Amino acid sequence: MSSPDPQVRAARNPSTRSGARGPVVAVTGAATGVGALLTERLAASDEIKQVLAIDERRGECASATWHILDVRDPAIAEKLRGADVVVHLALDLDLETDPAARTAYNVRGTQTVLTAAAAAGVHRVVLCTSAMVYGALEDNELPLSEDAELRATAEATGVGDLLEVERLARRAPRAHPGLNVTVVRPAILVGGTDTALTRYFESPRLLVVAGSRPAWQFCHVEDLCSALEYAVLEKVEGELAVGCDGWLEQEEIEELSGIRRMELPSAVALGAAARLHRIGLTPSPAGDLAYTMYPWVVSVSRLHDAGWRPQWTNEEVLAELLEEVSGRHTVAGRRLGRKDATAAGAAGATVALLGAAAVVRRARKARRRI
Numbered sequence: 001m002s003s004p005d006p007q008v009r010a011a012r013n014p015s016t017r018s019g020a021r022g023p024v025v026a027v028t029g030a031a032t033g034v035g036a037l038l039t040e041r042l043a044a045s046d047e048i049k050q051v052l053a054i055d056e057r058r059g060e061c062a063s064a065t066w067h068i069l070d071v072r073d074p075a076i077a078e079k080l081r082g083a084d085v086v087v088h089l090a091l092d093l094d095l096e097t098d099p100a101a102r103t104a105y106n107v108r109g110t111q112t113v114l115t116a117a118a119a120a121g122v123h124r125v126v127l128c129t130s131a132m133v134y135g136a137l138e139d140n141e142l143p144l145s146e147d148a149e150l151r152a153t154a155e156a157t158g159v160g161d162l163l164e165v166e167r168l169a170r171r172a173p174r175a176h177p178g179l180n181v182t183v184v185r186p187a188i189l190v191g192g193t194d195t196a197l198t199r200y201f202e203s204p205r206l207l208v209v210a211g212s213r214p215a216w217q218f219c220h221v222e223d224l225c226s227a228l229e230y231a232v233l234e235k236v237e238g239e240l241a242v243g244c245d246g247w248l249e250q251e252e253i254e255e256l257s258g259i260r261r262m263e264l265p266s267a268v269a270l271g272a273a274a275r276l277h278r279i280g281l282t283p284s285p286a287g288d289l290a291y292t293m294y295p296w297v298v299s300v301s302r303l304h305d306a307g308w309r310p311q312w313t314n315e316e317v318l319a320e321l322l323e324e325v326s327g328r329h330t331v332a333g334r335r336l337g338r339k340d341a342t343a344a345g346a347a348g349a350t351v352a353l354l355g356a357a358a359v360v361r362r363a364r365k366a367r368r369r370i
Helices: 006-012 033-043 099-119 159-175 196-202 221-232 250-257 266-278 286-292 301-305 314-325 338-344 348-369
Strands: 024-028 050-055 065-068 085-088 124-128 180-186 188-190 206-209 218-220 239-242 261-264 329-331 334-336
Touching: 024 033, 033 050, 033 221, 085 099, 085 221, 099 124, 099 159, 124 159, 124 221, 159 180, 180 221, 188 196, 188 221, 188 314, 196 206, 196 286, 196 314, 206 250, 206 266, 206 286, 218 221, 218 314, 221 239, 239 301, 250 314, 261 266, 266 286
Parallel strands: 024 050, 024 085, 050 065, 085 124, 124 180, 180 239, 188 218, 206 261
Antiparallel strands: 329 334
């Protein structure tokens, strides 16, 4: 006999009643993505007393208590009263969002949630950024320690926002004594996600920059949710990396995916990526390319020491990612329609976009000479 639906289990679960033991947990961004999955998971847990779900629209978890508002609204402080822990997942990292609007939402939202949590008497806030904050650099150790310096720059999609969230996390306990902050940094997130790194596997050829040495580490959203639950229950704290054990070399990626490489010199690849983004042909800035060139694999030792283990391997997550993106066609970060992809051909679309950038560059030079 199959197990009951998570919402049914949560409704039957005595831990959701007022007299039950365990923390009251508020989740922002609870209606979609990781927030929706975590809300369902916590609502079904015997160790959680109550889940307060906060978003701009109501989600599907019937056993959570919903509050509909923007996380930038100071009124959120009143909605957090009675919560022991807040998990802040209301971040916009959409490739298509206007960068200035995205930063305004992410930074202001995090500031408001931290201030409101302190005002409401919450004792712990869990923030989720990305292992991208360590930076993808040629001299990175394999794997990076969780205490490694954050050497990323703001040149990749959303990374500047995440670095600001990290800064706010470090400052919050000093600004609000008694407030503890845990930061969770997942590797390449897979499972209903759309990022520059997942779109890399939608391309007809895997772009490889000559002389680079990429190393690929994934994190399934289910493993991220279980790690977040560990942080909620205070089984682990501080700055945590989360992902599959180990990593895959580029050659293993190509063998497992069956997608052949297209190798370009560094100057050509980076220059074309920058020009294509500048003229609006692709949503991804050139900084995204660094994360496919150099390693940023992280150790997950703190979670391991607490007894946590990933349920997914890198090979399994890659297989799921390839299944998710099957039928999609992306070139240089820009998703194509089926008609465009068919007309472009396997490698032709990449060459066409690179050629377009060269044409634009020549046209600009010609205008300057006039």
